[in-house]
Amino acid sequence: MIEFRAVTKRFDDGTVAVNQLDLTVEAGIITVFVGPSGCGKTTSLRMINRMVEPTSGTILVDGQDVRAADPPRLRRGIGYVIQQAGLFPHRTVLDNVATVPLLSGWSRGRARHRAAELLELVGLPAELGRRYPAQLSGGQQQRVGVARALAADPPVLLMDEPFSAVDPVVREGLQDELLRLQDELDKTIVFVTHDIDEAVRIGEKVAVFREGGVLAQYAAPAELLARPADDFVAGFVGRDRGYRSLSFVDSGEVALDQVSTVAIGQPAGAPTAEWVLVLDEQRHPRGWLPPRSTVEGAVTEAGLTPGGSLYQAGTPLRGALDAALSSPSGLGVVVDERGGYAGVVTARQVLDLIERARPTATGAERGH
Amino acid sequence: MIFADMFAWLADPANWTGPAGVPARVGQHLLYCLIAVAAASAIGVPLGLWVGHTGRGGLLLVGTSNSIRALPTLGLVTLLYLVAGGGTGPVLVGLVVLAIPPILAGTYAGVQDVDRGVVDAARGMGMTGWQRLWQVELPNATPLLMSGIRSAMLQVVATASVAAYVGLGGLGRPLLDGLRVLDYGQFVAGAVLIALLAVLLDAVLAVFQRVVVPHGLRVVARAAKRPASANRSSQPERTGDAGESGASGDTGAAGTTGESAAELAIMASRRETGGSER
Amino acid sequence: MDSILRYLGNAGTQREILDRLVEHVYLSLLPVVLAVLLAVPLGWCTHRFRWLRAGLFGVANVVYTIPSLALFVLIPAVIGTQILSPVNVVAALTIYTTALLVRPVADALDAVPAHVVAAATAMGYRPLHRLLTVELPLAVPVLGAGVRVGSVSNISLVSVGALIGTGGLGVLFTDGFSRRYPAPILVGVVLTLLLALVVDRLLVLVQRRLTRWARAGEVTGG
Numbered sequence: 001m002i003e004f005r006a007v008t009k010r011f012d013d014g015t016v017a018v019n020q021l022d023l024t025v026e027a028g029i030i031t032v033f034v035g036p037s038g039c040g041k042t043t044s045l046r047m048i049n050r051m052v053e054p055t056s057g058t059i060l061v062d063g064q065d066v067r068a069a070d071p072p073r074l075r076r077g078i079g080y081v082i083q084q085a086g087l088f089p090h091r092t093v094l095d096n097v098a099t100v101p102l103l104s105g106w107s108r109g110r111a112r113h114r115a116a117e118l119l120e121l122v123g124l125p126a127e128l129g130r131r132y133p134a135q136l137s138g139g140q141q142q143r144v145g146v147a148r149a150l151a152a153d154p155p156v157l158l159m160d161e162p163f164s165a166v167d168p169v170v171r172e173g174l175q176d177e178l179l180r181l182q183d184e185l186d187k188t189i190v191f192v193t194h195d196i197d198e199a200v201r202i203g204e205k206v207a208v209f210r211e212g213g214v215l216a217q218y219a220a221p222a223e224l225l226a227r228p229a230d231d232f233v234a235g236f237v238g239r240d241r242g243y244r245s246l247s248f249v250d251s252g253e254v255a256l257d258q259v260s261t262v263a264i265g266q267p268a269g270a271p272t273a274e275w276v277l278v279l280d281e282q283r284h285p286r287g288w289l290p291p292r293s294t295v296e297g298a299v300t301e302a303g304l305t306p307g308g309s310l311y312q313a314g315t316p317l318r319g320a321l322d323a324a325l326s327s328p329s330g331l332g333v334v335v336d337e338r339g340g341y342a343g344v345v346t347a348r349q350v351l352d353l354i355e356r357a358r359p360t361a362t363g364a365e366r367g368h
Numbered sequence: 369m370i371f372a373d374m375f376a377w378l379a380d381p382a383n384w385t386g387p388a389g390v391p392a393r394v395g396q397h398l399l400y401c402l403i404a405v406a407a408a409s410a411i412g413v414p415l416g417l418w419v420g421h422t423g424r425g426g427l428l429l430v431g432t433s434n435s436i437r438a439l440p441t442l443g444l445v446t447l448l449y450l451v452a453g454g455g456t457g458p459v460l461v462g463l464v465v466l467a468i469p470p471i472l473a474g475t476y477a478g479v480q481d482v483d484r485g486v487v488d489a490a491r492g493m494g495m496t497g498w499q500r501l502w503q504v505e506l507p508n509a510t511p512l513l514m515s516g517i518r519s520a521m522l523q524v525v526a527t528a529s530v531a532a533y534v535g536l537g538g539l540g541r542p543l544l545d546g547l548r549v550l551d552y553g554q555f556v557a558g559a560v561l562i563a564l565l566a567v568l569l570d571a572v573l574a575v576f577q578r579v580v581v582p583h584g585l586r587v588v589a590r591a592a593k594r595p596a597s598a599n600r601s602s603q604p605e606r607t608g609d610a611g612e613s614g615a616s617g618d619t620g621a622a623g624t625t626g627e628s629a630a631e632l633a634i635m636a637s638r639r640e641t642g643g644s645e646r
Numbered sequence: 647m648d649s650i651l652r653y654l655g656n657a658g659t660q661r662e663i664l665d666r667l668v669e670h671v672y673l674s675l676l677p678v679v680l681a682v683l684l685a686v687p688l689g690w691c692t693h694r695f696r697w698l699r700a701g702l703f704g705v706a707n708v709v710y711t712i713p714s715l716a717l718f719v720l721i722p723a724v725i726g727t728q729i730l731s732p733v734n735v736v737a738a739l740t741i742y743t744t745a746l747l748v749r750p751v752a753d754a755l756d757a758v759p760a761h762v763v764a765a766a767t768a769m770g771y772r773p774l775h776r777l778l779t780v781e782l783p784l785a786v787p788v789l790g791a792g793v794r795v796g797s798v799s800n801i802s803l804v805s806v807g808a809l810i811g812t813g814g815l816g817v818l819f820t821d822g823f824s825r826r827y828p829a830p831i832l833v834g835v836v837l838t839l840l841l842a843l844v845v846d847r848l849l850v851l852v853q854r855r856l857t858r859w860a861r862a863g864e865v866t867g868g
Contacts, residue, residue, distance in 0.1 A: 075494035080489065084483075145489075529806075555719060563716040563720075
């Protein structure tokens, strides 16, 4: 548990980075500090391991005032991951991971053995240990950064925008990896980001900071989206927060309807008053034939009305609503996990489901 | 013509023996250079490390060392010689003064150039100031530090001829004696021997550099040469590199003197932008 | 102190010093001008034609290992000038300064953001026009830094030429030494330092005038 008690940080030039912060970070979960630049989120994080000294107030880690400890000793007991990983370019990956154990006086052999275990834990092949950081991709470097922070098995992990320098696809993979690790390790993690989507995705609790280092709201993600404390938080979490909060609503059982379908290469048959969904050989949706359209001969890819987004059954309702709204026929196409056609839903059906889900969506904790 | 005269002088066995022979002159020249560069390193490296590590006095340091660069060695040596009334001391002092700026600048730039994220991570993991200096900043500064030493050595080898001007030995002797008696063969032989010694010493230092620069940094240098890797974060997984690391040793004489030239330029530009660098 | 004042008070030495100073300026700075004229096209070539890079930089590095004194002496053997002609010094220092500048120029051109070049091309700049009005101005800070280092080191290097009888302030050193008279040496050292300082300041001013845009960015961006 990490407690901020009336913590203020005023820099030499007079700017107040953090203003009277009172906050308790719960043990064993991921807490995200999020906010626009200059809101004091990184400064708050860096005060925990005394990279920055508070001007006034107290910070307690597991009941111990951080000022009581010698800074280097304190930091060896707290994992620290930064943007771009900050790996030592002159040391191999294995020796990078072994840094803190070696600083803490472990023998080289034991430290390297531990480092090898950690590479495995973060999903990197053992032979990568002999490489140098410059020989790794950005995503791999970031994993090494996490492994290095975990090496001495610290109870607390500080992560300062660790994934913001990697591209979105890799970032999502790293976020999943972190959630998986956390399931296993149950560390107390403080994670700083400026990206609200990242915050609600990985945080169990989210602290939203505003300019001037003031804590605007501290809540679970679903709560944050459903009931922002004020206009600032509402603006920061974004315009379509109501829609995005559907990300936390599980679909349950969506009752699927069926429409007429026709395969590419087959004759369309007689014109009907209905939209007809066109599938390929793998039954992947390709597009729509509008009502009363006449097709000479076989249906081809050309001349189809393009379809909307596809909704995979079993994922949060946000996707189902989008599929219905973006479809030219008003019928959202639902696919199975292999992308094959499963059925259709209308926006009204989805909204009914949301209405039914509402009581549980607002009160409940969000599970991973 | 001139080169024929030179070969004639070099081929004369009389020029290869005794206290005025080529081996003795090379030995004297070498001794001046090694002493001067060693002394300059003993002053410049710790000072550069300290200023780079603490970040204090950097502006003053770069300004002063740039002014020292403008100090004419010949003037300094002759002046000290007249004031001191002779001896090897004035020559060595002049050469040390010549050698300090590149070493100091190289060391300082080396420490300054260490990625701020790397230093921040070192601090965040609980390294003390000394541990950071020895385990992170110094190893990462070695490429620029060594290029500073090599650049200093080149200048000192070239300039050690002034020793002959104040009546001492070294390879300046055949050069200046040849000039005085208009024996161009001897004159050019002196110049060529100095050039050869410079290239040789640089090659030796290049080998030494290979030994002291951590292997991982050469990997970094090669990665940086590939234009595509500028945007490292969006790189796909790059795996082929580890295998070729053994064959990468050719950054020798050619590689680093150019870097030292670039480093000079960096230093001068730093002085301008230094104010905004905090 | 007295001896220096006495030395400086003599009208003959005053003229001598002034002549040497002018000579020094010419010997040390003409090469810088020539080197800029050479290094910009060369740097552009290495920027444009990548395969030239290794070769040209290699030559530049080898040139840099040749001691100045040796180069002063070897130039006549190569270009057929008189062995003690000041042309040798100018040629040698031009080679050094060019070797110093080629790489930064090429690096600076490489560093011009691709989107800037693309935007200029899209607006209809022809390649030469684009080089002169877009890419080179953006390379000025790096070029300027190199020119400053080159000027200062040339001003100091020219004095060494006095050992082989070329002119410049170095003559005051050999003159004073042969007469066992420190005053001219001291005057020469001080003048060399002052000259370097003044030239450096002037170059900074020129560079500032040419790079207003860079500081504008600093003010708003920083």
